Amino acid sequence: MPRRNSAYTKNLIEPIVKASVSDRWETAVLEWDICDCEEDESAETNCMCGHEGIRYLFYIRNRNNGTTFGPIGSECIKKFGRKDLSxxxxxxxxxxxxxxxxxxxxxxxxxxxxxxxxxxxxxxxxxxxxxxxxxxxxxxxxxxxxxxxxxxxxxxxxxxxxxxxxxxxxxxxxxxxx
Ligand SMILES: [Zn+2]
Incomplete structure (x- = not known):
């Protein structure tokens, strides 16, 4: 689990793990699919981790319980460490x-x-x-x-x-x- 940025852990990793069946980040990431993507041409949207000014807004849905989260920036989706999502x-x-x-x-x-x-x-x-x-x-x-x-x-x-x-x-x- 990436720990360097505590806002990232608190705002993104914790809620995602909480909403997953698995209680570990490494396996929780396997439960999520990208369900939508939008573009904010003015890049004034914030990622749910707190990162400001994202242009491509991704939304994810849990396969087991249908919970959705977003918007999430592409950099944060890549941190899931899943080649298919990247x-x-x-x-x-x-x-x-x-x-x-x-x-x-x-x-x-x-x-x-x-x-x-x-x-x-x-x-x-x-x-x-x-x-x-x-x-x-x-x-x-x-x-x-x-x-x-x-x-x-x-x-x-x-x-x-x-x-x-x-x-x-x-x-x-x-x-x-x-
Ligand atoms: Zn982010």
Whole structure:
């Protein structure tokens, strides 16, 4: 159990352990899933640990009794020490960042600034992109030499972003930003 920050222990670890079936932090963390995520564009929200100014607000729910907590910042979710939750946090943040860039009409390249292999896989699993488009996007993402991407391939990347990924993000996130 991290003990360095007592506010963190008192405001986050203690209530979470109390609301869990397990009475130890190390096993209590296994009982929680992320149930919602919102973006506070002005970053004026506080994490339940007391940390000020979080932008991505995560909410967690206990699998056994349905108790929910939040908002929690991504750094605190990562302190749960669960790879699956940390990966979910990463994908959620990528969704918000990509959506913002699309709405601001930024030029989006298929590189690590916005994408990751896990994020592409998530888009497939959620039905945002077809199997064929997923394979294509992954190939292009994996290309080391991005200059080798042809004009035709670039148009296809842009089309997948504009006609598949953008509407998906809009459906998912439009009501989650404030
Ligand atoms: Zn926190």
């Amino acid at each position: 990966s979910e946090v990463d994908v959620q943040e990528r969704m918000f960042r990509l959506y913002e860039a699309i709405t601001k009409r930024e030029y989006i390249e298929l590189d690590t600034k916005f994408f990751s292999r896990k994020f592409l896989l998530y888009l497939l699993e959620q039905g945002a992109v077809s199997e064929g488009d997923y394979g294509f996007m992954l190939d292009m993402f994996n290309k080391r030499d991005k200059d080798g991407i042809t004009g035709g391939q670039e148009r296809k990347i842009n089309a997948v972003i504009a006609f598949s990924i953008k509407p998906f993000l809009q459906r998912r996130l439009a009501s989650k930003r404030k």
